[in-house]
Amino acid sequence: MKSLLFSLLFLAVSPIIYAQNTFSGNINNAETGEPVFSANIYFPELGKGDMTDIDGNFSIQNIPNGKFKVVVSSVGFATYSNELDFPETSSLNITLEKSAIEMEEVIVSTPFHQLQSENVMRVERENVEELNRKGAITLSDGITQIAGVESLTTGVGIGKPVIRGLSSNRVLVYTQGVRLENQQYGDEHGLGISSKGIESVEVIKGPASLLYGSDAIGGVLYLNPERYAAENETNAEADVNYFSNTQGYQGSLMAKTSGEKLKFLARGSYAAHSDYETGDGERVTNTRFNETDFKAGIGYQDAKFKTDLRYNFNKSNIGIPEEIGVQSTDKAPLLPYQEIDNHILSLENKIYFNKSSLDFKIGYQYNDRKEFEEHHHEEHGEEEHEHEGEEEHAEEEHEEEGVDHPALEMHLETLNYNLKYILPRTGRFETILGVQGMHQTNTNYGEEILIPDATTTDFGVFATTHVHFDKWDFQGGLRYDIRNIDSEAVEPHEDEHSEEEYADEGEHAHESGEIAAVDRSYKSINGAIGAKYIITDRLSARLNLATGFRAPNLSELTSNGAHHGTNRYEIGDQTLENEQNFQVDLSLEWRNKHFEAFVNGFHNSISDYIYLQPTGELIEVNPVFEYTQNNAELYGGEIGLHIHPHPLDWLHLESSFETVTGKRNNGEYLPLIPANSLTNTFRVEFEDVDEKIYSKYAFIRLKNVFDQNNVSAFETRTGGYGLLGAGFGGQFAINSTEMIIGVSGNNILNKDYISHLSRLKPDGISNIGRNISVSVRWLL
Template sequence: MRNIFLITLLFAVNTALFSQNNISGIIRNAETSEPVFSANIYFPQLEKGTMTNTEGEFSISNLPQGNYKMVVSSIGFASFTQEISIPSGEIEISLKPSAIEMEEVIVSTPFHQLQSENVMKVERESVSELNRKGAVTLSDGISQIAGVDNLSTGAGIGKPVIRGLSSNRVLVYTQGVRLENQQYGDEHGLGVNSKGIGSVEVIKGPASLLYGSDAIGGVLYLNPEKYAPANSTGAAVESDYFSNSLGYQASLMAKTSTEKLKFLVRGSQAYHSDYKSGDDVRITNTRFNERDLKAGIGFQHNKYKGDLRYNFNRSEIGIPEEIGIQSTEKEPLLPYQNIDNHVLSLDNKLYFAKSSLDLKVGYQFNNRKEFEEHNEEGHDEGHEEGEEVSGEEPEPALEMHLETLNYNFKYNLPKIGNFETIAGVQGMYQTNKNFGEELLIPDAETVDFGVFATTHYHLENWDFQGGLRFDNRSLNSNSYLTEEGSTVESIDRNFNSFNGAIGAKYQYDQKFIARLNLASGFRAPNLSELTSDGEHHGANRYEKGNSQLKNEQNFQVDLALELRTPHFETFINAFNNSVNDYIFISPTGETIDSSPVFQYVQENANLYGGEIGIHIHPHPLDWLHLESSFETVTGKLTSGSYLPLIPANSLTNTFRVELEEGKTFSGKYAFIRLKNVFDQNNPGMFETRTGGYGLLGAGFGTSINFGDSVLELGINGNNLLDKAYISHLSRLKPDNIHNIGRNFMISASWKI
């Protein structure tokens, strides 16, 4: 009897688990009742969707039973959202025509909503749009987002700066896991190739509630490119040429999907010579090369969805020190970095009738080598500074292996009335090991654990969201000997922090949106700040860590106002960010081997500012766009000194034309942009004033349709007037080395 009962129960569960639930319908124009072709139908919670055919019809199969939000979007129409009960009969939806640009679902926030529905304001840009504007690298591209800048060492090394905070104060997420690649270092770039990245999202402000330590300044979230739609195959050949650095970039992609299985693979490579500044001088050893492989396997069937992704990136990046050899070679000179980065991630989702489980795990291996002109034991014998390296690779002076295991477990609780709630745990296990002659940081082990809960409450015009979180970081390091023979003692520290966030959004008639968010965040001090004891050659100073440093703890108030009409949009964002125990480096008055000694210390700080913008697309000239945005940030210590590496105020004006219609030629665009960067008259400690400048850019492009394939062509130019200028966020500024001069980017992409 018991066996019969178990067999019956197993059969019932199996039937529920693998029963087929489909949904189909038609999308029409609300004004003409004509079908809408190529409209996107997407279920954010299920991460599954499709597109309408020429008759406006769509069908999606293998859906789990339950209530899920459906998002319908199409160019030229206002996005539409509605909760759908699955299984469901055939549905019919009418979209209202609108000149407002199509909204996308935001992935970096917990409830996966449209931007207009989010309580927290999140900036989003597709990488294709950033490339249209002539971005040389991904780090260069994100600096075009309001409130985001780029801390650079030449063209090949760039780090995101969000409202004046960077390095370990900004988290980068890729493939759904936090990217760990020794990001504390000034001479460490982002380490991610833009090819194979679909879009970027930027959370501006503390996001420790969702992401734990190091998200004190914000989060840069990189969304990988999507798989092919069900039962389809696609491929692409892409190439770019950069006139300034005589650089080129090529990428090959293939993907295919059945109803349940999805496959994707992409290989890319890029080679750049030294860039030329506006005064017609090539900046020695700013050359860089990159090879990148991305692959993915996805599976989705009714109650389960899995996504396995892998990314290998190898970068060879020259470290510029002074202007010397004028060359267009692409092999790096000494000193240079050779970096291998592996990212393996698995995203698992289980769907139940009224709830779901989400488990992400990730493994990363970062192998960072640095080659210099003077290595012991004669490893680099015969090589001088500025000499081209060829043949067998010399022994590295510095080699660090960073291994990281991440996990992120979230449970989406059953919806209770208007409440949606998520609870979860996150963690990280990380080891750092040294194999070179030099040590920047000691061998160490880091263990993170965090537990959190967040809830969202929805009313007709109001939305509220809040949450709490507790984190613990355990950090253990080995002792080591410095070059001077002194011993840096081992560290065994624990850092704890409670954090929370609360926000409210008011929306009136799809036109006016007001958001107010209050959030706290924290950052545990990194190994460099705790244990440094040696010469920093790039900064010409001797740096000492401070093993007694405490958490940085911040609190930010963020107000965002947005007005949207069919032909006019404007926004105002204002923030105030108070940081207790801000960590910075300060002179001690001592010298070691004639180098001034600096030590890491702490003091309270405050950052404030915001962004304001306007976008006009007048009727009936909906294809015409006039955009203007202004951004400002000020950072000061309580003692009155200004913080270093704060971007100067800037004003960007863009005039662009976009014409989507056309049987053969579609997606036509052209733009002209002027970015004015004002004087930075409030330099931080050890900085000098930086003069302002204006950069003129322009570009145009189109898509040519050949039946089932599309050829996309574009030409974009930056710094068209070949201005000789220095950015305040350039690490080459102390050497009076100018940023990149006039640069044309010619792009071609064949998609089938």
């Protein structure tokens, strides 16, 4: 009987096992008929591709049976996409039309692997290389160049994404295909990801709970890791960057190789920065930081199966600034500072059946967050302070106390899983069924407790479908989620420091009160529906309606202590309910070969919005703030255009305007809402393959930020300012290698200004002044 079952199983799967196809063809220029060299032919659902040779030929092996989208792209040509059916298809000979529009890429963060022009939901996508080209110091700094995206900062080393006015736990970050969990609820907890080894950034601006569950109420920042080398190729890369303002440097080494089925890559990088200098010439003490990052991947793929194992280790030492004091260019953080170790291990498996596929991702993360603070012992009395230099004393404290005795130490372990079944296509319909979940534990080891030991468990099930017509595309779905939070009680204890010492304490030094145990469950049903309509060949419209939810985090539920970095005593509320929102997005896009324009508008209504409200009381000289809830709304949008006039295809004029307003139901404005801004860029790009420097560019950019007078009751307004930036660079060959050199400058006029999203704003501390960055990159 057992033998018979195995025989039947073998007969059932043998068509799958041996279903493999070879796909080849030729790509030519539609105007001249000449072959297109280095065109990229890519199957996004399979993760397979090839590049054309000098004759325009390509060949891809091990294509499974089924219908798959192919995307053909090349610089200077319009991107081609089509759906091919295997084994009926074996070759493709096409011509590409010349176009000055930047070639389109496949959107990975949405479920159906479409080009942006084909997507029902508008998603912003930027290559990290392009963001770095414009002088970004960190990844969180780079994403602010995307319309509708800003960063909530503490200096230049700590930044977290803000999408249309929402941040922290209201914006999900995905890396390596799994959600990033690194205590992101904290204002002073940064993104914690190096830009090295990240290929591109995608931004979903709006609720994405249908795809990602809780915490995606404000949007998703999706980080795509760099791809493996092309089949039967080996590549290596070395690059260095220098930043004048922080006297910072960053270096990275990468190697990757791929055979017919097996692939491997590894990248290591290190960065170190001194305190940044404001436009007035003062260095902001203890904004220094350093970062060590290692990424590796190994993949295997044949006609029926694909697996991708990725690992990322990131170690950061980040100073926590409190005031302008010591003027130094040292790079070792002073007290107080954070030491963060983050490990991310992810595994993605895809199984291709005859007309359907199964995608299973699992991720494990270990986040070890330590914070070190100054401790005053008898041997360091006032007399000693008077006779020792401020920096010398801080370094002595660092040596004696910093490494061995963290005041705060939290270990966060997270296991994620995501199972999706892509059903066989029926007519015009594509459908995906999925199950997602998370198991997370937080454990305290330090002398201070910011949030209690706790276990969080998520489970969600969803279905989404897409239907395509000649002029209409529709997409919709439903999802059910449940989250359980179970925390341990915390007994009250007295802080060992006196009131006079509180002024010198770090971010989380506090006198903890009693925290009761939490055992809560949060449930939610959410849905989304959207439509894209091609009004004319050049004009299209998108309308999306979606709901989302966010369960309150541990800090909002359990806080009971003074946070001296923010100079307030915070009290949580264990009766807080889900935040639930409904957002309407409308987008219009007009484009031809030499002109593009878009208008995006949104309205986001949030029920039971959670925020901090001052009570008017004082505890240990700190004002008391309580977490509470009220309904809120945010509205605004983005407008942009891109002109590249014929016949000057090398000339690009870009302009974008973004605005967002946030209010509670009582008419008061929400805090930390970005100011309106207008960005204008003039750039030139030349792709002359016959020249020694065959890829050249230059740009000049002016970003005008307007006054922010719409402020909450307990925050200050900020004035407007203009920031001028410029840069140039090129690529050329040296024997068998290629070198790319770039120079860029930000805030060239050294403007002294304060961003409305700076956490140093209440202390009157300005943002970074002029910064000139130089990058050199070798491709081997």
